[in-house]
Amino acid sequence: MHRYERLADHLRERIQAGFYQVHERLPSVRALAQAHGVSLSTVQHAYHQLEDAQLIEARPKSGYFVSPRRERLPAPPVARTAQRPVEVSQWEHVREGTCVLPDTSMHNLGRGMPDIDAPTLKPLLRAxxxxxxxxxxxxxxxxxxxxxxxxxxxxxxxxxxxxxxxxxxxxxxxxxxxxxxxxxxxxxxxxxxxxxxxxxxxxxxxxxxxxxxxxxxxxxxxxxxxxxxxxxxxxxxxxxxxxxxxxxxxxxxxxxxxxxxxxxxxxxxxxxxxxxxxxxxxxxxxxxxxxxxxxxxxxxxxxxxxxxxxxxxxxxxxxxxxxxxxxxxxxxxxxxxxxxxxxxxxxxxxxxxxxxxEGHHEPHLRRMRAQYQGNRDRMLDVIESAFPASTRVSYPAGGFMLWLECADGIDSVALNQRLMAEGIRIAPGVVFSATGKYRHCLRLNHAVFDAEIARAVSRVGHCVAEMLTQRADAGQPETA
Amino acid sequence: MHRYERLADHLRERIQAGFYQVHERLPSVRALAQAHGVSLSTVQHAYHQLEDAQLIEARPKSGYFVSPRRERLPAPPVARTAQRPVEVSQWEHVREGTCVLPDTSMHNLGRGMPDIDAPTLKPLLRAxxxxxxxxxxxxxxxxxxxxxxxxxxxxxxxxxxxxxxxxxxxxxxxxxxxxxxxxxxxxxxxxxxxxxxxxxxxxxxxxxxxxxxxxxxxxxxxxxxxxxxxxxxxxxxxxxxxxxxxxxxxxxxxxxxxxxxxxxxxxxxxxxxxxxxxxxxxxxxxxxxxxxxxxxxxxxxxxxxxxxxxxxxxxxxxxxxxxxxxxxxxxxxxxxxxxxxxxxxxxxxxxxxxxxxEGHHEPHLRRMRAQYQGNRDRMLDVIESAFPASTRVSYPAGGFMLWLECADGIDSVALNQRLMAEGIRIAPGVVFSATGKYRHCLRLNHAVFDAEIARAVSRVGHCVAEMLTQRADAGQPETA
Known part of the structure; x- marks a missing residue:
């Protein structure tokens, strides 16, 4: 174990035990280095690790602060699957999602596309x-x-x-x-x-x-x-x-x-x-x-x-x-x-x-991880406010995908059809199952997040709410 | 049918009928244009077509001449194959040939590699x-x-x-x-x-x-x-x-x-x-x-x-x-x-x-076809002089590969092993069969041809001749 890892562990314990409170300012790098008899860079390393773990956050020119603990939306329950080997279907839905060209007029929240526009990727273009x-x-x-x-x-x-x-x-x-x-x-x-x-x-x-x-x-x-x-x-x-x-x-x-x-x-x-x-x-x-x-x-x-x-x-x-x-x-x-x-x-x-x-990989990863984590929380905020209260959502530990479970009977294939007319794509849940389960689920990409994407996600949520109301009005029985 | 095609047909008939003899100079472009009442470019097109078909050849500053008809080496006979469906083996030999890196110290005559060093390919690098x-x-x-x-x-x-x-x-x-x-x-x-x-x-x-x-x-x-x-x-x-x-x-x-x-x-x-x-x-x-x-x-x-x-x-x-x-x-x-x-x-x-x-494809193909055809004949010349008289060889109508059949009992896998020590690779015949037939055959690449490659091909031929002599000395019976 490196010295910085030991220091990070020590700080983590103190945060979790409440020694440092939420929003409290942590000791300066210099002070901590002196107190523990380690180098400045060791303290910086330790702080970076805690930052990566979302326990603390840096505020420009002010130092490091303990992060607020997020109120989490409920997670989806475990799904029941067929208890025997099955043939895989759903190709028509997968095909629909993969036979599309990149299209800037479209908000494609369905594809597993990372953000390729980061400045840390420029050296790759040069290479x-x-x-x-x-x-x-x-x-x-x-x-x-x-x-x-x-x-x-x-x-x-x-x-x-x-x-x-x-x-x-x-x-x-x-x-x-x-x-x-x-x-x-x-x-x-x-x-x-x-x-x-x-x-x-x-x-x-x-x-x-x-x-x-x-x-x-x-x-x-x-x-x-x-x-x-x-x-x-x-x-x-x-x-x-x-x-x-x-x-x-x-x-x-x-x-x-x-x-x-x-x-x-x-x-x-x-x-x-x-x-x-x-x-x-x-x-x-x-x-x-x-x-x-x-x-x-x-x-x-x-x-x-x-x-x-x-x-x-x-x-x-x-x-x-x-x-x-x-x-x-x-x-x-x-x-x-x-x-x-x-x-x-x-x-x-x-x-x-x-x-x-040439050493460009690690800095690029560090940047993208921070971006994707930040975008996760931003998109979760939009989802919380725009989707019906019955919605369940995942809380990813990495990557740039959110998994949403809507109320039973919401058809995400139909939802996708409807949204496409408005220039929005989602990944309907059926493609993640061999037999078309998860029809009431969907996957959203949060690699990139800005005001336009926020509006698109918001629109998805409202669309789900509309479908829910229509179902209630029609008095349809719930189907799996 | 285009005008130049009609003219080319007319000239082809005359050459084949012996009206124009081998090595004879054909009428100048200008003369032919006048005689047939067509444009200079029509005549040029017709001559290009006949050149492509190897019936005539251009000599710088002298005009077009009827090409000599090549004395052809005998072609291999038709092989007898198993008269039932078979499982495919020979992976170890294919693997051996495909798990190699480009190596400038090696004459790899075994791979299906075109010449990528032509000036007509430069626009692709720029693209x-x-x-x-x-x-x-x-x-x-x-x-x-x-x-x-x-x-x-x-x-x-x-x-x-x-x-x-x-x-x-x-x-x-x-x-x-x-x-x-x-x-x-x-x-x-x-x-x-x-x-x-x-x-x-x-x-x-x-x-x-x-x-x-x-x-x-x-x-x-x-x-x-x-x-x-x-x-x-x-x-x-x-x-x-x-x-x-x-x-x-x-x-x-x-x-x-x-x-x-x-x-x-x-x-x-x-x-x-x-x-x-x-x-x-x-x-x-x-x-x-x-x-x-x-x-x-x-x-x-x-x-x-x-x-x-x-x-x-x-x-x-x-x-x-x-x-x-x-x-x-x-x-x-x-x-x-x-x-x-x-x-x-x-x-x-x-x-x-x-x-x-951007129009670079057709000129590139024209160049490569001419190069490969010329190299075919050059390599055939070397084969004729360096390989034992029992050798049979194909006469390709296109591409950059020659197929050689050696005397029964010559093992081209062993030949390849022996040649590799000298920095030469060939494709042993076994890989072109499901069951390891064509062991006495080999394929040579003539995409590129120069004095070094000529020496390499010559060396292959001498190696085959040596193996043949060794077999004769050992009094080994011929095996299929």
Missing amino acids: LARVSRRQDLIGLNYDTLHGRPELREQIARLAVGQGCRLHPDDIVVTTGCHEAISIAMRAVCEPGGIIAVDSPSFYGALQSIRAYGMKAMEIPTDPETGISLEALELALEQWPIRAIQLTPTCNNPLGYTLSEARKRALYALAQRFDVAIIEDDVYGDLSYGFPRPVTIKSFDEDGRVLLCSSFSKTLAPGLRIGWIAPGRYHERALHMKYVGTGSTATQGQMAVAEFIR | LARVSRRQDLIGLNYDTLHGRPELREQIARLAVGQGCRLHPDDIVVTTGCHEAISIAMRAVCEPGGIIAVDSPSFYGALQSIRAYGMKAMEIPTDPETGISLEALELALEQWPIRAIQLTPTCNNPLGYTLSEARKRALYALAQRFDVAIIEDDVYGDLSYGFPRPVTIKSFDEDGRVLLCSSFSKTLAPGLRIGWIAPGRYHERALHMKYVGTGSTATQGQMAVAEFIR
Whole structure:
């Protein structure tokens, strides 16, 4: 444990015990350094950590203050899922959401699009232009099947921050996390096989299960504590499940992070039943707390975890650069990579490697985490005031997605149709289920937040309220 | 028919009838224009066409001359294939060839790499750099699932030259032709299903068949006339084949182009047995003749042809930009595209669209076709002088690949091992077969040709000769 971490822990305890009150000014950096006999930068580090954890906030020219504890809106309850493996449907709704071009006249709150307009991302644009001008033409050449060595080196380096020891040769670069998940599923499961998933779950993973002729066993998932290990154990006992696919850190769409203890318990379950774990960590680096939570992969001792991630949420999705660390399934994964795309586009890989090597990655992440956390609270404020009181909403620990549950019977597919006429898109809940559950739920993107987006979110809320009134007027019975 | 085409036909007949003799000088452009009452540019167009067809050649400051007719080396015979569907093996050999980084100290004659160093490709580098600097950040954003509209527009426009009428919405952009073929197979065939392929065949397609749990029915293919329609018909009668996958234009690895009549007959067979055709046209635009041969897709009346292609052989493979025109399988193809990679990297698409729109594509193709055709003949000269007399070799109608058949018992996998120690790579024949046939064959890349490559090819030939002598000395019996 570093000196600054010990100091941060000490301060955290004092805040939580009420020694420092809400809105109270904390000691100055200089005073604290003197009091504890540490350097100024150690105190600054400690304060940054508490800031990341939302316990304190900096006010320009005044110092650090204890943050107010937020009154939280109620979280959605755990959903009941089918207690058997099911075929995945809902493609028509996923298709509708992914066959759209970027359109500045539209407020697309439905897509998993990060903010790509941050100044900390500018060095990436410069790196891309530099790579295009390189006279050795490496960027135009076939890449090796594994991906550019300099990028895999940087990915392995970053993995240390996730508690992972990876060698560059453990990593295969992919065309986005999409290809990583697709590779993982085909590497561990045959057509007809069963894959357990958290529920609600990322629709891309669900649609892969469909495309490869597999079945999904949806496991009830708590919006605060994550996938139910009890339900998972029961499912593993009853069905010949081949793999567990989930997003345990900064979950999409719920936002929770599975605690380290639960991650370990899940890994132990996977060992006991000898199944693989497909760990989607695509939002993991956007965890608001510091240091970021460890991956399940970090305690993988027998290579059963296939870690899938990408730079689509942290840098830019248009680059389509992801990766997989497939553990003991390396050979099969490499074959699946080969038949899927041959190799990954070269220039983007080179530019991202340069961006990280030059030290731009960490400052960019720090900025985006703060922005996304701030936007979460701003959007929650709008939701609280604009949505009917019956609404339930998630309280994400990272990323840039909010999950809302409306009153039973509110049809978010119809809601989306209605909103699109007004230039607003949401992600209807049905796509996060194999069988079209969560029709009364929706996901909103808070990567960017300004007055216009606030108005759009407000409009979504009013629209839900209108639909609720219309239902009451019509005296319709509630349907699930 | 254009005026210049009529004139070219007239001249062609005269050359073929012996009116103009080999090495004889043809009339000057001015004289011909006067004699036929046409413009100078019409005559120039006609001469270009005959030049493309290798009937005449331009000599600087002297005019046009009738080309010598080449003494051709014997072509390999048609191979005998298993007369039943088989599982695909050989991944270890394919892996070996694709897990290599570009290495300037190595003469890699094994890979399907075009020459990316041509001056006519420079505008593409400039377009890439321009796209990277764009302030609207479209290149960093998620693309729509189908691919950038401006690129699909250009692809549809180019398709006219292949005899195809495609709407931009008929096209889905993919991560190289690799993804296109992978999509096509999954769109038309279930795991366990049978796909008929030309043999020898592109190893990427064969490995896809393996990865998706399908079986390959290899159809004997003549190095000059292409896939045997008789054998194909027999196979279609006997087995529940779902699709025919082949490269009918500038075949890889054999280099032949199926005649239009045979393409039509193949299409009729597919109609009669109600199977899909997966047409790989990745080398089609590099056909030495002008206009380029039409695709099978061009007479597809019921949407059963899935046309797969890319810019990997014509522009640069590192961009990973391909496309599929999946006909009646559009919806399924779109789903497979979605689960495979989500969408295609954006910037490369934008740059290629710009490159074509600005008129750089056709001049580049013209240059590359001439270069590849010239290199074919240069490399054939070296092969003739350096390889044992028992060698058979293809005479490609386009592309940049030569297929060599050595004496029975020459092991091209061992040959490749031996050559690698000397910094030379070849593609051993085994990878072009589902079951490791063609062990005595190899494929050589003639995209680039210079004194060093000539020495490398020469070295390959001498190595084969040595192996042949060693075999004779050891008195080994010949094995297939």
